[in-house]
Amino acid sequence: MIVVCPSCQTQYDLDERLVQEPSFIARCSKCQHLFSAYRPVRVEEIRFLDLAAAKSRDDLANILAISNQKGGVAKTSTCLNLGLSLARQGKRVLLVDFDVQANLTISLGYKESVSFYEVLNGGANSLEEALIQTKYPNLWLFPSNKNMVLLNKKYFGAPNFEFVLKDRLLPIKARFDFIVIDTPPSIEFLTLNALTTAHLIVIPSQCDYLSAHGIDQILKLIGLIKAKTNPSITPRVLMTMFDKESTASKMICSKLNRLYAGMIFETIIEMDPRIREAQILGMPVLEYNSQSKAGLQYVQLAKEILGQPQPNGSAAQPIVG
Numbered sequence: 001m002i003v004v005c006p007s008c009q010t011q012y013d014l015d016e017r018l019v020q021e022p023s024f025i026a027r028c029s030k031c032q033h034l035f036s037a038y039r040p041v042r043v044e045e046i047r048f049l050d051l052a053a054a055k056s057r058d059d060l061a062n063i064l065a066i067s068n069q070k071g072g073v074a075k076t077s078t079c080l081n082l083g084l085s086l087a088r089q090g091k092r093v094l095l096v097d098f099d100v101q102a103n104l105t106i107s108l109g110y111k112e113s114v115s116f117y118e119v120l121n122g123g124a125n126s127l128e129e130a131l132i133q134t135k136y137p138n139l140w141l142f143p144s145n146k147n148m149v150l151l152n153k154k155y156f157g158a159p160n161f162e163f164v165l166k167d168r169l170l171p172i173k174a175r176f177d178f179i180v181i182d183t184p185p186s187i188e189f190l191t192l193n194a195l196t197t198a199h200l201i202v203i204p205s206q207c208d209y210l211s212a213h214g215i216d217q218i219l220k221l222i223g224l225i226k227a228k229t230n231p232s233i234t235p236r237v238l239m240t241m242f243d244k245e246s247t248a249s250k251m252i253c254s255k256l257n258r259l260y261a262g263m264i265f266e267t268i269i270e271m272d273p274r275i276r277e278a279q280i281l282g283m284p285v286l287e288y289n290s291q292s293k294a295g296l297q298y299v300q301l302a303k304e305i306l307g308q309p310q311p312n313g314s315a316a317q318p319i320v321g
C-alpha cells in the first residue's frame with residue numbers, strides 16, 4: 001500500500017500485511033510530520049448482512065452506480081453526462097454524488113451544499129429536503145461535501161450499514177425514472193452502499209494497460225455483493241477515453257472485448273478535450289458544445305441502456321427499466 005505524507009508529499013510503500021488496524025498514526029521520516037493513515041479495506045474483511053434481509057428490501061428500480069476502484073477513469077464524467085442524456089430523453093433523473101471529493105456537485109456548478117452526512121446526522125431533515133433541482137430540465141442532484149469522509153469512520157462495519165442509502169431513497173424513488181450514483185475510487189461505506197442499492201453497475205474503464213486489473217477487482221467485489229446484499233445486480237463495462245489514433249488503445253479495446261465478452265457496452269466514449277473544458281466551466285459537455293464527440297457518445301450510451309436502436313442498426317434489449 002502507498003501512504004503519502006500530507007505535509008511534504010513523500011510516498012512510502014508499506015507492506016499491507018504488516019498493518020493490522022484499518023487506520024493508524026504514521027510519522028514521516030523525512031519531515032517528521034505526524035498524520036493519520038488508512039489501510040485499504042480488504043474485500044474479505046467486509047461484514048455483510050444475510051441475503052434474507054436483502055430480499056425484503058429489493059424494491060427499487062432503475063438505479064445505476066458508476067463504479068471502479070481505479071481513480072480517474074471517468075466515473076464522474078459518465079455520471080454527469082449519462083444522467084443529462086437520460087434526462088434529455090424525457091426521463092426524470094436524480095444524480096447522487098456519493099464521493100467525498102464532490103466532483104459531481106462541483107461539475108454542476110454547486111459549491112456549498114449539504115450532503116448525506118447531514119441527512120444522517122442532522123443539518124438536513126430528510127434526503128428530499130437536500131435535493132437540488134438543477135437548471136437542466138428533468139435533472140436533480142443530491143449533492144456531496146467534505147463531511148462525507150466522516151461517514152466511513154462512523155458507520156463502516158455497523159450492523160446493516162450497506163443498506164443506509166437504499167433505505168433513505170425509498171420515500172423518493174417513485175419521483176424518478178433513473179437514479180445514477182457516482183462513487184469514490186475506493187471500497188468503503190459509500191461504495192458498498194451504492195453497489196447494494198443499484199441494479200446496474202456501470203464500470204468505466206480507461207483503455208490503458210492496467211484496466212483489466214481494475215475490472216477484475218470490481219467484478220470480484222460485485223460477486224460478493226451479489227451473494228450477500230444485492231442479488232439483482234448487473235455489471236457492464238464502459239470503455240472510456242478511447243484514442244482511435246493510438247494502436248495501444250485499440251489493442252486494449254480488443255483485449256477487453258475478448259476478456260469480458262457480453263459484459264461490455266457497444267458504445268465507446270472517445271478521448272475528447274471538451275469534457276475537461278466543460279468541467280472547468282461547471283457544466284455537462286453537451287451543454288458546453290452540443291456537437292462534442294464524447295457528449296454524443298453519452299447520448300448513444302443512454303439509448304443503449306434504454307434499448308433504443310444503435311448506429312449499427314441493432315436494437316438492444318433495455319438493460320434496465
Ligand SMILES: Nc1ncnc2c1ncn2[C@@H]1O[C@H](COP(=O)(O)OP(=O)(O)OP(=O)(O)O)[C@@H](O)[C@H]1O
Binds near residue numbers: 073240242275
Ligand atoms: N472522454 C474524455 N476525454 C478526455 N478527458 C476526459 C474524458 N472523460 C473524462 N475526462 C477527464 O479525465 C479526468 C478524470 O475524469 P473523472 O473525474 O470523470 O474521473 P473519475 O473516475 O470520476 O475520477 P475519481 O476516481 O478521482 O473520482 C477529468 O479531468 C475529466 O475531465
Ligand SMILES: [Mg+2]
Binds near residue numbers: 075077103183
Ligand atoms: Mg469522480
